[in-house]
Amino acid sequence: MSALRAIKDVVGPKGEIASDDAAPFLSEWRGRWPGEAAMIVCPASTEEVAKIVKICADHNIAITPQGGNTGLVGGQIPSGDEILLSLKRMRRIREIEPLNNTMTVDAGLTLAEAQEAAKEADRLFPLSIGSEGSCQIGGIISTNAGGVNVLRYGNTRDLVLGLEAVLPNGEILSSLKRLRKDNTGYDLKQLFIGGEGTLGIVTAAVLKLFPLPAEKVTVCAGVSSARDAVALLSYAQNETGGAATSFELMARICIDLVLKHIPDTRDPLGERHPFYVLMEFSSGQKTGLRSDIEDMLAGALEKGLIKDAVIAENEAQTQSLWRIRHSISEGINGEGLGARHDVSVATSDIPAFLEKAGAAVARLAPGARVVAFGHIGDGNVHYDVVGAEGGGPHALDDKRAKIESAVYDVIDSFNGSISAEHGVGRHRRDTLAKRKSEVELGMMRAIKNALDPNGIMNPGKMI
């Protein structure tokens, strides 16, 4: 086919992935959504991306853009005769300006590389997620990635000042502005942030940087209830003037599963508590944070908001506390597939959500265990359900769909989100179509049709 040959000519031999090397691109790490593609190409520049898209537009060939292939909803996996376009060769740091607190980078740079480059310039790029070693800037933008520092620094959306993208007709939207204020028309970049590659391909971005914090304090506290955890968040933020960068809730079962399945982990506190909160505070002030935190914890103990707490005394203790939090997913894997949800509600609604969802799960699957954890400072709960103890990894297989539907019903009743940070992709496309309002779906379709009338950008995903 002449179009494929023309694309080959654009990228040259270095830019084409041979079929023997295709597997890592066509399957995501857990093996769900095995993919197929007419061709896999890795262009080396924005111009090459534009030429490829133009050829595809002229021949009505669909394209699936791919970053680090770490997405959790299959948005990066093609399912037929699409061209898979990987950004992995585009990994330049175009410019770092400490005086402007900005960094301009190619879409294929990994998040860890971006963090490292910022640090070398004595600045912080605060986004932090589990896959940061391999996920790419273009991917975190297209999925509006969240992670553990959203409470203080926001989602990816809040960290992007400018954008370069190739539109579905092959034109280059060149808007790499390094500006913090620009009111000259619709903020077009917002459509690509969280757009999951359905409106174009992000090729570069200007990212916000921050001063490095001078002091950091990590605390793990045991609390009696989710309600106390939410009250503790408000109390801690008020007492420290919003110094919390992370505020992670873990139900006791999270600790149990980590201790059971992950070697070299230990119970963070002497006694068992119904819930634990892992908090990280940071400040640019050189002194005072630690004593503020100690005062705050003493006050919280006195008010009964916490039952016990430990402050990490060194980096090893900090890492050991975070290791528990980061091992929860693996701990859950040890119990089987279950039903998993990445949902959000208003932070103040978290206790009521947990109660209502828990009751719904108990009705559908008596004995099933709810493993709830997450970034409750942002209202984001990873609400996972695994089968009863000893029921085996497939105990919930026949109930998964019903449990998901029931949990989403509860989420809808709180005007929450059925996908707080992982996105829609293939995985939740049908669910979204059922649960989003007709007015919102109508607006989304109108925008998609206006910018990608032939539907060549990442078909079958999100919309």
Added chain:
Amino acid sequence: MSALRAIKDVVGPKGEIASDDAAPFLSEWRGRWPGEAAMIVCPASTEEVAKIVKICADHNIAITPQGGNTGLVGGQIPSGDEILLSLKRMRRIREIEPLNNTMTVDAGLTLAEAQEAAKEADRLFPLSIGSEGSCQIGGIISTNAGGVNVLRYGNTRDLVLGLEAVLPNGEILSSLKRLRKDNTGYDLKQLFIGGEGTLGIVTAAVLKLFPLPAEKVTVCAGVSSARDAVALLSYAQNETGGAATSFELMARICIDLVLKHIPDTRDPLGERHPFYVLMEFSSGQKTGLRSDIEDMLAGALEKGLIKDAVIAENEAQTQSLWRIRHSISEGINGEGLGARHDVSVATSDIPAFLEKAGAAVARLAPGARVVAFGHIGDGNVHYDVVGAEGGGPHALDDKRAKIESAVYDVIDSFNGSISAEHGVGRHRRDTLAKRKSEVELGMMRAIKNALDPNGIMNPGKMI
């Protein structure tokens, strides 16, 4: 005409403005852009707004939405047979949730009322602009207002979590989510934020709240150059871990014009300096900020970044320093119309921008005086030019267009913005059409056509 009668029926007698009372709606405060409208209505609810828009859609009648009528670019003024739809009767605070740090309010609430309501709930709504006593929430959203606290808290865009809007077909987009994470499709609210009413009418919003700061320090420093001011910003942020909430640059002439035209003002420092920086720092920590600031100032003095500085010792001194900053526009008014610009560049480019723009102005209008000031922490410069001393208020009238064009050329050369915070409206519509890239204009038009195919929403503005 039956359509107008139908609209009257929707709003009732209380919702219609008689022609005797029309003047304050049809003219903005400086008397530019005198307006005309077929009818002025003030609906009392979102449902009434939706009914009115539906009638207008059915009869192809255009609508200009209006908030507090404080906009500086004429976006809120109709120019012919539009219906002027004022949100002023919709001013409910629907809900304040301190535990969730959110507030849900009607579009017609004034900014000052929103700030006050947040404070009563022991929270901060940080947006602060000169017109806050009369501008409305719907207006600040539609114009993505900025102001003096953007450095720390962002523009309006960063403060909106959820939105309710009436679309050009009369449908209600009901997305009053109180969520900090929601990755379920295109972030539709972004189109209305800064959309200047061209895609629909904002009727309510969920706003982000913050803990109240515990300590605040205000400093005025004299510096030798804009370059030193930019270096000082970076130094101060690094030394205090980003504690600056405001960082305002003022060229010496700003002080001179304030002293000349505004009674009861005084020189902030003993000697004259080429530039002044007004800085405000705040912290949630109960102690330590003042001593950090003192250390920082001592270091800045030693490095030669500042020549002198005064720390406000009480609220009266703080107010007196801010009064200078807030009186600059009035001081400039005392010198005549001149040519005024609300532009932004990367903060690090400010010194070079001032040099290059200054040279361009000097070529076009020898003797003209450049009065530059602004929020340089955000790269935002209010770059005003007045005639030579004693030349009278109309000295620059015949050169205004040429000066504006030259300043915008310089802005373009820095990839800056010709409207940092005031927006486009009527005033800069033609300029935008000339200076924005064809790709961006094309995307904007495609979105406008997709959502408002008959062009009834705020015609003649922005796009």
